Every structure is written in structure tokens, then in C-alpha cells.
Amino acid sequence: xxxxxQSPKYLFRKEGQNVTLSCEQNxxxxxxxxxxxxxxxxxxxxxxxxxxxxxxxGDIAEGYSVSREKKESFPLTVTSAQKNPTAFYLCAxxxxxxxxxxxxxxxxxxxSVL
Amino acid sequence: GxxxxxxxxxxxxxxxxxxIINCAYSNxxxxxxxxxxxxxxxxxxxxIDIRSNMDKRQGQRVTxxxxxxxxxxxxxxxxxxxxxxxxxxxxxxxxxxxxxIFGSGTRLLVRP
Numbered sequence: 043x044x045x046x047x048q049s050p051k052y053l054f055r056k057e058g059q060n061v062t063l064s065c066e067q068n069x070x071x072x073x074x075x076x077x078x079x080x081x082x083x084x085x086x087x088x089x090x091x092x093x094x095x096x097x098x099x100g101d102i103a104e105g106y107s108v109s110r111e112k113k114e115s116f117p118l119t120v121t122s123a124q125k126n127p128t129a130f131y132l133c134a135x136x137x138x139x140x141x142x143x144x145x146x147x148x149x150x151x152x153x154s155v156l
Numbered sequence: 157g158x159x160x161x162x163x164x165x166x167x168x169x170x171x172x173x174x175x176i177i178n179c180a181y182s183n184x185x186x187x188x189x190x191x192x193x194x195x196x197x198x199x200x201x202x203x204i205d206i207r208s209n210m211d212k213r214q215g216q217r218v219t220x221x222x223x224x225x226x227x228x229x230x231x232x233x234x235x236x237x238x239x240x241x242x243x244x245x246x247x248x249x250x251x252x253x254x255x256x257i258f259g260s261g262t263r264l265l266v267r268p
Contacts, residue, residue: 046199048199073254077258082164082260082261083260083261084245084258084259084260084261085200085245085258086258087255087256090254092254132199132200134199136254139254140254141188141249141253141254142187142188142207142249143254144190144202144205145190145200145202145256146202147192147199147200147201148199149198149199150197150198150199152197
């Protein structure tokens with residue numbers, strides 16, 4: 043089955059620790075995205091990538107980093123600089139990352155601080 | 157950024173009734189709109205989309221209406237079922253961009 047796989051489902055971070063969230067897609071989509079969702083709120087864009095080896099900051103990129111070394115993979119690192127990391131993180135992809143495209147989402151990773 | 161709160165607006169409907177979920181969007185230059193359904197602990201699932209050159213689009217049991225004059229989008233669900241219980245988000249794409257801006261969502265509760 044084609045889709046987007048996020049792992050782990052749940053992740054705990056200690057203070058001062060960097061953690062990496064995995065996102066893999068087998069849809070052959072060019073574009074991938076990371077969103078953050080806080081309880082009772084909509085989704086906010088952290089980073090996006092329209093092509094391998096290129097990515098752009100979204101609206102709330104501070105404290106996060108990404109890489110796009112392969113078309114299928116777009117891992118997100120939550121660094122110690124992110125002071126309020128507890129949230130539900132969603133990875134998404136779209137065919138080309140150009141205009142008027144729907145996003146396909148993974149099942150999310152819940153990150154909590156110990 | 158958007159004004160958000162911890163408590164989502166909630167729509168409670170009887171099973172079998174029709175549901176109407178409303179969304180006010182912010183950018184008059186937005187030309188593409190999407191509705192997503194999100195069940196607890198899961199990622200959003202695409203329901204239906206509409207471009208600004210249309211004012212109505214129908215899918216299976218769902219209809220999206222777009223009123224550009226008042227910047228209003230609605231999702232109608234016919235014969236609402238218990239499986240429709242979820243949070244529904246509208247999203248807009250301004251200026252033919254890649255970017256989707258999400259609303260804060262509406263929770264739909266279906267009473268048996």
C-alpha cells in the first residue's frame with residue numbers, strides 16, 4: 043500500500059536533548075512537509091521541501107531542523123532550542139509542491155517532554 | 157497567525173441528520189480550499205476540495221459550498237453516521253501558492 047509512514051508513534055524528550063522524527067513516503071511525491079499541531083488548534087507549517095537537497099522554513103521553524111537527502115525521506119529534528127516541543131507532529135507530502143495541491147498526511151508522532 | 161483556543165467549537169447532530177460545518181477564511185486572494193477530517197490520534201484525511209472558479213462541488217455524501225463574497229466555506233454531510241465523528245478542518249491556499257493555511261477546526265459529534 044502506498045502512503046506516508048511516521049515513526050515513532052510516541053516519543054519522549056529529556057531536557058536538552060535533540061530528538062529525530064522519521065517520515066517516509068512511497069507515493070513518489072516530490073514535495074514533503076512537517077506540521078505541528080497543538081491541542082485544539084489547527085496545523086502550523088514548520089518546514090517544507092519541494093525537491094531533494096532543498097528545503098524552506100515555514101512559519102514556525104525556530105528550534106527545528108530537517109534534511110532531504112532522499113526523495114522518500116524527510117526527517118525532522120526537534121532541537122534543545124525548541125523550548126515548548128510538546129505537540130503532535132504531522133508529516134505530509136504532495137505530488138509536486140506547486141499550486142493547488144492536496145496534502146497526504148501520515149498518522150503523526152506525539153512528542154512529550156519528560 | 158490565527159486566533160486559536162483550547163476548546164474547539166462543537167457541532168452535535170443526531171445520527172441520520174445532515175450536518176453543516178462552517179469555515180470563514182481570511183484571504184480574499186485564496187483560490188483553492190480543502191476540507192480534512194481528523195480522528196483522534198490520527199493524521200488528517202482528505203475529504204473534498206474546491207477551486208475558486210466554482211461555488212459548489214459534490215462528493216460521496218459530502219458537498220462543499222464556497223461563497224467568495226463573504227469569504228465563507230461550508231461542508232455538508234448527508235445522513236451523518238457515527239463514523240463521521242471527528243474534527244473537521246478547512247484549509248485555504250492563497251495566491252496560487254503551495255501553502256495551505258489551516259483553520260482551528262470544528263468537532264462533530266454524532267449522537268446515536
